[in-house]
Amino acid sequence: MALLDPENWRTLRGGEAEAVEPATGEVLGVLTLAGPSDVERATNRAARAQRDWAGTPYPERAAVLRRAGDLIHRHAPEISEWIVREAGSIPGKAEFEIRTAAEECYEAAALAHRPLGQVLPSAAPRLSYTSRVPAGVVGVIAPFNVPLVLAVRSVAPALALGNAVVLKPDPRTAVCGGHVLAAVFAAAGLPEGLLHVLPGGAGTGRALVGDPRVRVISFTGSTAAGRRVGARAARHLKRAHLELGGNSALLVLADADLDAAMSTAAWASFFHQGQVCMTAGRHLVHASLHDEYVARLAARADALTVGDPYREQVHLGPVIDRGQLDRIDTLVRAAAADGVRIAAGGTHRDLFYRPTVLADGGTGPGSVGASAAYGQEVFGPVAPVRAFHTLDEAVALATDSAYGLALGIVTRDAARALDLAARIPTGLLHINDQTVNDEPVAAFGGLADSGTGARFGGDANLDAFTETRWTTVRATPAAYPF
Incomplete structure (x- = not known):
């Protein structure tokens, strides 16, 4: 019945x-x-x-x-x-x-x-x-x-x-x-x-x-x-x-195992077309890993299937409506116009937006860090990647946001991750996991604009x-x- x-x-x-x-x-x-x-x-x-x-x-x-x-x-x-x-x-x-x-x-x-x-x-x-x-x-x-x-x-x-x-x-x-x-x-x-x-x-x-x-x-x-x-x-x-909302950071430290980290990274930004408040909107990656990380994440994005989830076997479905798609695409187009490199995605068919990776290690005009797609909550399948050189710089970048919802840290040293997280205000913390996590038994919520x-x-x-x-x-x- x-x-x-x-x-x-x-x-x-x-x-x-x-x-x-x-x-x-x-x-x-x-x-x-x-x-x-x-x-x-x-x-x-x-x-x-x-x-x-x-x-x-x-x-x-x-x-x-x-x-x-x-x-x-x-x-x-x-x-x-x-x-x-x-x-x-x-x-x-x-x-x-x-x-x-x-x-x-x-x-x-x-x-x-x-x-x-x-x-x-x-x-x-x-x-x-x-x-x-x-x-x-x-x-x-x-x-x-x-x-x-x-x-x-x-x-x-x-x-x-x-x-x-x-x-x-x-x-x-x-x-x-x-x-x-x-x-x-x-x-x-x-x-x-x-x-x-x-x-x-x-x-x-x-x-x-x-x-x-x-x-x-x-x-x-x-x-x-x-x-x-x-x-x-x-x-x-x-x-x-x-x-x-949120614009959560996923920190990838210099000792991270990239073979293990890429599934975490892709899920963090592309799950449900990025339409999740906990989505990783900023991938902060140690400079020694940055180029390889971007290449691997872009390869993951390119391999994902986007389509009708009811009639096809796909990884990503449509975004909710035309207004949401236009917002996503406007932010990505603006980043590209300013010189940010689109390493994967950046295109759409109807409401099906390809998982997108934005990359640039710089800090000045034309860098990922200067783009609205990095600084704002996109609410779409967009993963901006930015490099850091020291842990102090990682902390500064992670805290340079009006939001304070979730934080993920990928490293082989969990104790160091806990010390690092103590310097970054956030409502949710996940070490060696991505930012999209929730369980009924856990207290859930964020700080500041989250x-x-x-x-x-x-x-x-x-x-x-x-x-x-x-x-x-x-x-x-x-x-x-x-």
């Missing part, structure tokens, strides 16, 4: 939209988008339903989350097809999303019975303790690139901890990033009114952030959009957890989706001077 019913995608009032396959332009389905009245209606229902859900015994909440994880596995072929076709993912990436989404549900189920607080000492004759209570209604705004995972990683823990959720998926991936979860949790027995899926644009997001019934916002997306979300949330005095320091995953979800209440209890009323 199919999990998804397209009739459930047409209940909103913000106008019609099409689910489009970026590889072919084929319309996969028709849905409706949310408008401000849909947001108001959803948050009203969510606030009412949340009161009962917060009082539901934790074994019942945990059971819903476990069943949701089981259902994701059970309907993996159907969900996978949507991730491949709607998000332009290769099947392996869809399998990763399904596996991780199920694990997010199982991990969230365990949150339901975590300790609720602490007993505190008190100078007065009273019981003093803290307890975690649900935040209330949580607004989740999720992006297109890893749509299922980046939605469920907030939806599942928020529900497990007694909250209701209003989810706004990106309208480009409204089915695999939104309606899939609505169907999964309905089939898992989640009571009505606790999860609302409202695909829509910026206006829908503004309405969600500004709604007084929504007390916490969980946002994943670009830094520019995150600034607007954070500012609006601050005006309404509500918490906003912002997981934003986010507010908020974290998702594991015990960090307790801070993200609950409030701490201090309580004291006396046996008799306290006496005061008046």
Whole structure:
């Protein structure tokens, strides 16, 4: 029996939209988008339903989350097809999303019975303790690139901890990033009114952030959009957890084994067409290895197959839409016009952009380091390579960024890598691995322009989706001077 019913995608009032396959332009389905009245209606229902859900015994909440994880596995072929076709993912990436989404549900189920607080000492004759209570209604705004995972990683823990959720998926991936979860949790027995899926644009997001019934916002997306979300949330005095963009560095030290490193390097920049916030946007390579590294990475890029991931066996699928392709190509063309060497790629057919390597060891005009493709988040399959000569220079280059999401270091000396990393602010660190890593049990998030320091995953979800209440209890009323 199919999990998804397209009739459930047409209940909103913000106008019609099409689910489009970026590889072919084929319309996969028709849905409706949310408008401000849909947001108001959803948050009203969510606030009412949340009161009962917060009082539901934790074994019942945990059971819903476990069943949701089981259902994701059970309907993996159907969900996978949507991730491949709607998000332009290769099947392996869809399998990763399904596996991780199920694990997010199982991990969230365990949150339901975590300790609720602490007993505190008190100078007065009273019981003093803290307890975690649900935040209330949580607004989740999720992006297109890893749509299922980046939605469920907030939806599942928020529900497990007694909250209701209003989810706004990106309208480009409204089915695999939104309606899939609505169907999964309905089939898992989640009571009505606790999860609302409202695909829509910026206006829908503004309405969600500004709604007084929504007390916490969980946002994943670009830094520019995150600034607007954070500012609006601050005006309404509500918490906003912002997981934003990146331009992460992969450092390759002089002692690195290039035979082992090239798979790591290619995956870091080309996985899912580079449309991942953790993508390595800067390859910083010791000067003694630079030329060989560029040649090897370019050979890897040239050997990768780009095409329709649903109908062909490929390494890279399409980028999400024409706007994203134009941004990628504009940055690469500008670098080439300034004299940067395109060692591989730099071309496209329709929405299929070839994996691209930009190379130049210099530091002046016309070098990789002077190009916007090096300094900005490209969000495409582009690997700029730049040389360094000393570890101090490597640190200076790695820290010369407004972002602070992920860092990878490739070396035969892990202790030296740890010492080096201590000098480079970053939210995530991977030694002898690339920058695109995530697990449900790990606290995930970045610094500076990569986010507010908020974290998702594991015990960090307790801070993200609950409030701490201090309580004291006396046996008799306290006496005061008046």
